[in-house]
Amino acid sequence: MSTTLVVDADSDPMLQRRREIQATATASLGRRKLSSRIAVGVCWVFLGIAIVPLIGVVAYVVAKGLPAWNAAFFTHVTTPEGIPGGGVWNAIVGTAEIGFIATVVAVPIGLTCGLFLSQSEGRIAAAVRFTADVMTGVPSITIGIFGYIAIVRNFGYSGLAGAFAIGIVMLPVIIRAGETAFRGVPFSLNEAALALGARNSTVARRVVVPTALPGTITGVLLAVARGLGETAPLLLTIFGNQYMQWSPTKPQDALPLVIYYNSSQPYADLVQIAWGAALLLMVVVLFLSIGSRVTAALLQREKR
Amino acid sequence: MTDPRPTTPVADAHLAPSTGEVLMGPPAADPVMRLRDVAVAFSGRTAVRDVSFDVGTGEITALIGPSGSGKTTLLRALNRMQDSVKSAKVTGTIMLGDLDVYAPSTDATLLRTRVGMVFQRPNPFPTMSIYDNAVAGLRFNGIRKKSLLDEAAESALVAAALWDSVRDRLKTRASTLSGGEQQRLCIARALAVEPEVLLMDEPTSALDPIATQRIEELVGELKSRVTVVIVTHNMQQAMRVSDRCAFLLMGEDRAGELIEFGPTAKLFSEPSDPRTLDYVNGRFG
Amino acid sequence: MTTVDTPVEPGRGRVRSAMPNGLYRGLLVAVTALFVALVVWYLVSIIVQARPAFSTLGFSWIFAKVWNPEHGKFGLLPFILGTLETTAIAMVLALPIGLGTALALSHLVPHRLRPPLSTTVELLAAVPSVVYGLWGLIVLAPVFRSTVEPFLSSILGWTGLFNGPNDGVGVLLAGVILFVMVLPTMVAISRDVLVVVPNEQVEGATALGATRWQVLRKVVVPGARTGILGAFTLATGRALGETVAVALVIGNSPFIAHSLKAPAATLASLIVNNFGEATGTELSALFGAALVLLVIGVSVNALARVLVRSTDRAGAASVAVA
Numbered sequence: 025m026s027t028t029l030v031v032d033a034d035s036d037p038m039l040q041r042r043r044e045i046q047a048t049a050t051a052s053l054g055r056r057k058l059s060s061r062i063a064v065g066v067c068w069v070f071l072g073i074a075i076v077p078l079i080g081v082v083a084y085v086v087a088k089g090l091p092a093w094n095a096a097f098f099t100h101v102t103t104p105e106g107i108p109g110g111g112v113w114n115a116i117v118g119t120a121e122i123g124f125i126a127t128v129v130a131v132p133i134g135l136t137c138g139l140f141l142s143q144s145e146g147r148i149a150a151a152v153r154f155t156a157d158v159m160t161g162v163p164s165i166t167i168g169i170f171g172y173i174a175i176v177r178n179f180g181y182s183g184l185a186g187a188f189a190i191g192i193v194m195l196p197v198i199i200r201a202g203e204t205a206f207r208g209v210p211f212s213l214n215e216a217a218l219a220l221g222a223r224n225s226t227v228a229r230r231v232v233v234p235t236a237l238p239g240t241i242t243g244v245l246l247a248v249a250r251g252l253g254e255t256a257p258l259l260l261t262i263f264g265n266q267y268m269q270w271s272p273t274k275p276q277d278a279l280p281l282v283i284y285y286n287s288s289q290p291y292a293d294l295v296q297i298a299w300g301a302a303l304l305l306m307v308v309v310l311f312l313s314i315g316s317r318v319t320a321a322l323l324q325r326e327k328r
Numbered sequence: 329m330t331d332p333r334p335t336t337p338v339a340d341a342h343l344a345p346s347t348g349e350v351l352m353g354p355p356a357a358d359p360v361m362r363l364r365d366v367a368v369a370f371s372g373r374t375a376v377r378d379v380s381f382d383v384g385t386g387e388i389t390a391l392i393g394p395s396g397s398g399k400t401t402l403l404r405a406l407n408r409m410q411d412s413v414k415s416a417k418v419t420g421t422i423m424l425g426d427l428d429v430y431a432p433s434t435d436a437t438l439l440r441t442r443v444g445m446v447f448q449r450p451n452p453f454p455t456m457s458i459y460d461n462a463v464a465g466l467r468f469n470g471i472r473k474k475s476l477l478d479e480a481a482e483s484a485l486v487a488a489a490l491w492d493s494v495r496d497r498l499k500t501r502a503s504t505l506s507g508g509e510q511q512r513l514c515i516a517r518a519l520a521v522e523p524e525v526l527l528m529d530e531p532t533s534a535l536d537p538i539a540t541q542r543i544e545e546l547v548g549e550l551k552s553r554v555t556v557v558i559v560t561h562n563m564q565q566a567m568r569v570s571d572r573c574a575f576l577l578m579g580e581d582r583a584g585e586l587i588e589f590g591p592t593a594k595l596f597s598e599p600s601d602p603r604t605l606d607y608v609n610g611r612f613g
Numbered sequence: 614m615t616t617v618d619t620p621v622e623p624g625r626g627r628v629r630s631a632m633p634n635g636l637y638r639g640l641l642v643a644v645t646a647l648f649v650a651l652v653v654w655y656l657v658s659i660i661v662q663a664r665p666a667f668s669t670l671g672f673s674w675i676f677a678k679v680w681n682p683e684h685g686k687f688g689l690l691p692f693i694l695g696t697l698e699t700t701a702i703a704m705v706l707a708l709p710i711g712l713g714t715a716l717a718l719s720h721l722v723p724h725r726l727r728p729p730l731s732t733t734v735e736l737l738a739a740v741p742s743v744v745y746g747l748w749g750l751i752v753l754a755p756v757f758r759s760t761v762e763p764f765l766s767s768i769l770g771w772t773g774l775f776n777g778p779n780d781g782v783g784v785l786l787a788g789v790i791l792f793v794m795v796l797p798t799m800v801a802i803s804r805d806v807l808v809v810v811p812n813e814q815v816e817g818a819t820a821l822g823a824t825r826w827q828v829l830r831k832v833v834v835p836g837a838r839t840g841i842l843g844a845f846t847l848a849t850g851r852a853l854g855e856t857v858a859v860a861l862v863i864g865n866s867p868f869i870a871h872s873l874k875a876p877a878a879t880l881a882s883l884i885v886n887n888f889g890e891a892t893g894t895e896l897s898a899l900f901g902a903a904l905v906l907l908v909i910g911v912s913v914n915a916l917a918r919v920l921v922r923s924t925d926r927a928g929a930a931s932v933a934v935a
Contacts, residue, residue, distance in 0.1 A: 082737070
């Protein structure tokens with residue numbers, strides 16, 4: 025015979041509580057379900073609000089930029105307003121050169137720092153790491169100012185000054201991405217190499233860097249995407265140049281600058297150029313971003 | 329729905345395999361839950377089927393069987409936790425008193441105030457204090473009255489054998505408790521809502537032996553308050569704790585089925601089905 | 614595969630050895646020190662260049678109200694206010710909408726759709742800010758002028774925040790553009806922390822009879838609140854430092870704006886617009902503005918990084934261009 029629940033419903037406090045709880049729960053059910061439905065609905069609306077303008081920007085840039093893409097756009101240099109046939113060839117060259125120089129300098133330095141941080145635990149390493157983190161978010165115009173002070177003041181406006189500034193923008197991003205990638209290498213691999221008698225530098229060169237390559241490439245591509253899209257640092261360092269200038273030691277032009285300066289012009293053909301340049305820049309940056317993800321995914325799969 | 333209870337209580341009935349006759353063992357007095365032909369499938373693939381038994385009021389019913397036999401799947405169907413799994417489909421009838429658990433008009437949220445659940449790993453809400461954890465269920469259901477909250481919290485914490493050790497630190501974070509204490513807090517949290525049935529999904533498998541023992545004692549003491557349905561893969565625990573057992577086993581079609589249901593003592597000493605005998609003798613786990 | 618460098622290759626006569634460990638370590642340290650030195654140089658440069666402004670003008674000029682270089686008056690208050698106002702508008706919008714979106718992406722959207730939608734939002738963080746500026750100026754400003762501003766003035770005019778003509782460009786547009794730009798950051802990082810709230814918590818709450826929203830509000834969001842705060846702070850840091858997009862749509866007026874529709878300027882837009890021709894005290898004042906911006910930006914970002922332990926995922930979100 026099992027112990028059954030107490031029958032005297034009116035005096036047992038537990039049963040009284042149960043009744044009161046059930047009563048309140050039932051009474052509030054409608055209200056609670058309605059609130060839930062409304063709140064969840066609001067979240068969906070917000071999702072829409074978030075996606076729509078973002079897609080809208082891309083759509084507009086494509087719609088307005090594509091018409092600007094013609095042969096002249098890509099091969100001619102800037103022409104003054106009113107004169108047709110202008111292009112952004114000089115800006116493309118500038119962007120490419122500046123981006124290249126910045127990458128070539130920032131990547132080795134950044135990855136080496138990342139390697140250092142991945143091997144270090146102390147307070148100093150923590151401070152460096154924190155510094156890199158904070159530097160990824162610092163206002164980029166201040167980096168442009170730094171470029172001005174350090175380079176332009178002494179050597180004049182030039183593509184190199186721009187590369188310097190862009191490199192500094194990219195550096196902390198590469199450092200953190202590199203550190204993360206290097207930390208992802210299982211220590212057992214290091215141990216195996218060391219046990220075979222290899223020196224640390226060999227271990228780094230032959231084990232850590234190759235193993236971490238996917239993550240590294242991903243991070244670098246993202247950093248380049250970021251660097252190419254930056255405008256403010258360039259505004260203060262390369263000055264812009266409507267003529268073709270192949271030498272980075274002189275003032276050059278760049279796509280972000282073209283967009284910036286032409287946006288507020290009252291001349292429709294210049295604005296058209298701005299849209300075309302915006303589309304080009306956006307395509308390149310998105311290509312790099314998507315590329316970094318695809319690389320990450322592909323190489324992840326390969327690892328397994 | 330017809331009541332299939334035989335007119336004469338049968339002291340030693342078998343389960344008639346898959347014929348739809350549902351009662352086995354001496355009938356429970358006034359069952360709080362009745363299961364008839366319950367099956368659970370995920371995307372068409374059956375996980376557990378042909379489950380029919382009564383859960384006796386004020387008893388502790390254990391669902392036992394080797395892993396994969398569908399015990400937890402079945403348990404989770406009892407409070408409609410399978411609702412959140414899109415691919416899950418529950419068929420058959422589950423009655424809570426005279427409420428059809430799966431009727432379209434039945435509200436799952438409200439159901440869960442009558443059928444509570446304790447999970448395998450303690451899951452107190454980490455950002456909440458002990459007190460807030462204990463009354464969380466009450467607050468979710470719209471209860472605001474401080475006196476009721478306090479009363480229910482204390483009563484539940486006492487029942488979970490936790491009151492004495494936490495009464496002075498109710499406002500501290502729940503994460504400061506040990507694993508066993510956290511699980512008892514989860515039990516208290518479930519009890520505070522004063523459910524009629526408490527489902528427990530292997531509540532001690534993540535705990536050390538001492539904490540396990542304390543919870544087993546605790547479960548025994550809960551009988552005056554709630555009916556307990558407990559899933560356990562530990563036969564000794566089932567023997568120690570339960571009044572009746574439901575033995576489930578995975579069939580050839582990879583679906584679990586109910587093999588035998590009856591009083592624990594009988595199931596473990598003289599089971600009617602040879603497979604039950606094999607299991608309780610440890611021939612497979 | 615690892616290879617060990619052997620000292621002598623037989624028959625070659627050329628010794629090929631790896632760098633000694635000490636030298637290797639020294640190299641790493643040196644390059645890292647180079648990075649640190651670069652950062653220090655950066656900070657020092659700006660401080661040094663800003664000093665003349667402070668020695669000439671004192672200290673309180675930062676909070677002076679008038680910026681008129683022709684008359685020798687330098688005050689940063691209009692620009693500090695402009696920076697704060699535009700950022701405030703952006704963040705007031707970004708917090709609920711970003712959090713709601715992140716909740717949708719982490720808990721509401723059907724599982725199959727989650728990766729593509731999340732990726733889409735994150736990729737849009739990579740769109741260069743100058744492109745947002747162009748879009749804002751050419752596409753959104755006319756819409757604001759013709760529709761949005763009149764509408765808001767009519768229903769919210771009583772607040773006194775919507776006086777003046779409907780220009781299109783101004784504080785409001787800049788704030789909205791900033792909002793669109795920082796949204797991906799807010800969403801991506803919030804989503805990351807919301808997703809890792811253990812499912813056991815969700816089940817525990819559901820089993821107690823909580824509704825969908827109750828589970829999200831009382832269990833999921835609190836469980837992720839530090840990360841969400843970090844995401845918010847990080848996004849705020851971005852908004853504060855944004856230059857070109859704001860410069861294109863804010864109207865660039867050096868006066869304190871008395872209405873959300875009025876043109877204004879931020880510290881960053883001030884610098885970028887005047888740097889080319891500034892000389893003397895004005896130039897120093899601009900350096901001073903840069904210093905103020907630097908201090909604000911570094912403080913907010915440092916706070917954000919304390920709240921969000923930077924992961925490589927946050928690194929992806931840090932690609933959002935300023």
